[in-house]
Amino acid sequence: MKILVAVKRVIDYNVQIRVKEDGTGIVTDNVKMSSNPPDDNAIEEAVKIKESGKATEIIAVTVGEEKSQETLRKALAVGADRGILIKAEGTIEPLAVAKALQKIVDKEKPDLVFMGKQAIDDDCNQTGQMLSALLNWPQATFASKIEIKDKILEVTREVDEGLETIEVNIPSIVTCDLRLNEPRYASLPNIMKAKKKPLEILTASDLGIDIAPRVQQIKVEEPPKRKAGIKVASVAELVSKLKNEAKVI
Amino acid sequence: MPREAMDYDVVIVGGGPSGLSSAIKLKQLDPEINVCLLEKASEIGAHILSGNVFETRALDELLPNWKDLNSPIKTKVSKEKFLFLSKSKSLSWPTWLLPSVQQNHNNYIISLANLCRWLAEQAEALGVEIFPGFPASEILYHEDGSVKGVATQDMGIDKKGNKKENYEPGIELLGKVTIFAEGCRGHLGKQLIKKFNLSEGKNPQQYGIGFKEIWEIKEENHQEGMTMHTAGWPLDNNTYGGSFLYHAENKQIFLGYVIGLDYKNPHLSPFDEFQRFKTHPSIKKIIDGGKRISYGARALIEGGLQSLPKMFMPGALLVGCDAGTLNMPKIKGSHTAMKSGMIAAESIIEHIKDKKNLSIFEDKFKKSWVYDELHRARNVKPSFSWGLILGIIFTGIDQILFRGKLPFTLKHKHADHETLKPANEMKKIDYPKPDNIITFDKTSSVYLTGTNHEENQPVHLQLKDHNLPIKYTLEKFDEPAQRYCPAGVYEIQIENNVNKFVINSQNCIHCKTCDIKEPSQNITWVTPEGSGGPKYGNM
Secondary structure (H helix, E strand, C coil): CEEEEECCEEECCCCCCCECCCCCCECCCCCCEEECHHHHHHHHHHHHHHHCCCCCEEEEEEEECHHHHHHHHHHHHCCCCEEEEEECCCCCCHHHHHHHHHHHHHHHCCCEEEEECCCCCCCCCCHHHHHHHHHCCCEEEEEEEEEEECCEEEEEEEECCEEEEEEEECCEEEEECHHHCCCCCCCHHHHHHHCCCCEEEEEHHHHCCCCCCCCCCCCCCCCCCCCCCCCCCCHHHHHHHHHHCCCCC | CCCEEEEEEEEEECCCHHHHHHHHHHHHHCCCCCEEEEECCCCCCCCCCCCCEECCHHHHHHCCCHHHCCCCCCEECCEEEEEEECCCCEEEECHHHCCHHHCCCCCEECCHHHHHHHHHHHHHHCCCEEEECCCEEEEEECCCCCEEEEEECCEEECCCCCEEEEEECCEEEEEEEEEECCCCCCHHHHHHHHHCCCCCCCCCCCEEEEEEEEEECCHHHCCCCEEEEEEECCCCCCCCEEEEEEECCCCEEEEEEEEECCCCCCCCCHHHHHHHHCCCHHHHHHHCCCEEEEEEEEEEECCHHHHCCCCEECCEEECHHHCCCCECCCCECHHHHHHHHHHHHHHHHHHHHHCCCCCHHHHHHHHCHHHHHHHHHCCHHHHHHHCHHHHHHHHHHHHHHCCCCCCCCCCCCCCHHHCCCCHHHCCCCCCCCCCCCCCCCHHHHHHHCCCECCCCCCCCEEECCCCHHHHHHHHHHCCCHHHHCCCCCEEEEEECCEEEEEECHHHCCCCCHHHHHCCCCCEEECCCCCCCECCCCCC
16 A cells, blocks of 8 residues: 655744735745644654555655755655655645645555645645545545554544544545644654655646646734733622623623 | 664764864865764754854855855945943944954854854755754763763653653764864763863853844834944943844844853843843834844853863864853854864864874864964953953953953953852842833743743753752842743742742753853753754844
C-alpha cells in the first residue's frame, strides 16, 4: 500500500501574527515558518502504518514556494520516502491545492491520502473534502483513530457530539486531528539521511492545472482590542452591569 | 542504551557569528574537512539578539565579495548622535568629541539574526552540516581528559525525568577539535572554564543585560541610517548602562538598553528601567504613534581583556563571547567574535595537518587586530566603577588622548553576583505602571518573543539548594530574580500565608542573567529540549 501525505509550510504557531499596515495581508518577512501541526500528525500516522508492515511507501507532497522544501525534508526525516514540491507563489487556495493533489494521485496511484484537518494559517478546512470530490473517493475527516481492516478503513472522528466511528473503502482521503497521535522527533542521523532522499520539483503548468485564485481578498484587519476589565463592588452591581451594559442576561 | 556516535573533523557548538565564521573559514581552508554545527534554536538566528551596528572588518576578510552575495547588510550609518539625559532634558554631545571607537560612520545597521541566517547559507553551500534544534547538552572527554566532542540533548523526557512515548536519545558528535561558540555565559563553556581552570590569573568576568525592542515608527520620525546612544537617566551615577536607538530599513527602529550586571541595588529592575527610559521626551517623540513589534533580552560580556579566559584546551577552543571577545567601549562584539572564530579555524587546520598544538591559537590571537582592539579598550569599563562622571572623564583621557595606550590596566574587582547590597540598606524604586502604548509589562513583552518550551519536560533552570530562595535570598535581597529576569520566569507567590518560589521555565528567553546574577550562584541554566526558547525574527 502507498500513502500520499500532503503537508503545508505555515507561520510557526508560537509566532504572533501581525497584519500589514496597508491591510493587504499578514507580515511574513522575518517570521519563523514551520510545518502545519496537524500535518505532522498525518505524517506520523503514515509512518506508523508503514512500520506495522501495512504500507510500503510514503510520499510527502506540498504546494508552495521554493522554501517549502524544508517542510518536505522534515517529513522525510521522520519517515517519508520521497517528496514532491509543486512550486507556486502567492496565495494558493484550497481548490488549487486539491487540483494539484488530484494530478499527483493520478500519477502516483496511492491507496490513501492523508493530510491535516486544516492549516493553521487560513483555517480553511477544505482541501481534503475538495480532493475527495474531485477524485470521487470516500473521505474521513477529523480522524483521531485510524485502523486498517483489509480493504476498509475504520476511522474515529472528532465531532461536536463526541466521537463518531465510520468505515470507508480504500482508496480514501483522511484528514487528521491533533489527537490522532504524538508526532515523533526527527533524529539527527535521520535529518542527515533525509537530505539524500529524492525530492521532485514540479510546477502547476507541468501538471496542466490553473491555480489562479478564485476569491478576491478585500482587506485583512486585526481583531478589535479587548477592553481592560473592571472590578465591581458587589454581586448586585455585577448583575446590573451584565443586564444593562453587557446586555447578556 | 548506548548513544549513536558520529565522527567529524570539527564539531561546532552554536550558530552565532563566531561559530558560523569558524565553519566557513574551515571549509575555505580545506574543502574536504568535515564540519558540523549544532544550534539549540529552532532555526539559525532565532536565539540571536544584538543592537546591531556592524563593523565589517572581519567579514571583509572572510567573504571579501559579501556585497555581491545578497547579504542583509544594507543600511549604512549616515548620522550619529550621543545624548546625556537628565529626567526631562537632554544634552547632545558633539560627535567629534567622541573617542574614535565610538564613531560609526563606516558601519552598518543590521539585524544580527539575519546576518547569521545568511552566514549559515554560505556555510551550507560550502558543505557544512548545520543542525538547528539540537542543543549540545553534555561535554564528552577522552580518557586522558581532553575534549572528545559533545552529546545532544535527549528528546522526549517528561517532568520527572522519565522517557515519554516519543523519546529520542541524544547523539554523540565526536570531533578532532570541538569549538564552543555558545555566546555569552554558554553553559558548556562555563563548565570548561572551570574544569580546565581557564580563568586562572584573570579578573572575574563582567556582564550586562541588554534589552531590545523593534518598533515600526511614523515615517516623519524615521531617518534610515541614524544611530543614537544615550547615557544618564533613568540610571543613577553609580549604575553602568545606556541606550541605543538605530533607524533600520522599512521604518523600523532597533531600540535597546544595556545595564551592567554589577548593579548594587537589589530593588533595581533592569526591565523597568528600560521601559521607563522610553518615556523620556527625546525618546518618546521618536516612537510616538509607532508600534512595538518585537521584544527580547540577552546577557552580554563586558569584562574585556582582563577577564578573557584562556581560549584553548586539549581538544577544544572557546570562541566569541563564550570566552568574551566583546569590545565594550565600541559596544560591538560581532566583528571580534567572527575574527576569533576565523583564527580558531586557521589554528585547527594547522593542528590537524601539521600536528601543531592548539596553543597556537593564543599566539595567533595575540598577533591579531582583535587583541589590539581589546587591549586599547581594556580600561574603559573598570573606570565606570568610579561612577558615570569620573568614568567619562577618565575614558576621555584614556581613549582620546592616549588611544587606549596608558601604561597600566585597571582591574575588575568583583564578580557580578557579589555586588548586591542587602535590600533593607537600599532605596526601593517605584516604577511607573505600564501604559501599554509606550511602556509594557513583562507578560505582553514575552508574548512577542514567540517563546515556547514543550510543557512536559524537566525544569531547565536548576536550583542547587531549593530552600535558599525563600530562606535566604528573599530575606536578604528581596529575591532579585523577580526583577532581573527579563521574562518573568521567577515569582514569589503566597500560598496559605507561606512564600513559595515559582519558576515559570517555559517563559525563559535564554538570556542567562539568572545564572550570572543570583547572589549565591544558586541557579544553573541548562539546555531545555531542542527548539525550545524564543523565536526571534530580525533581532
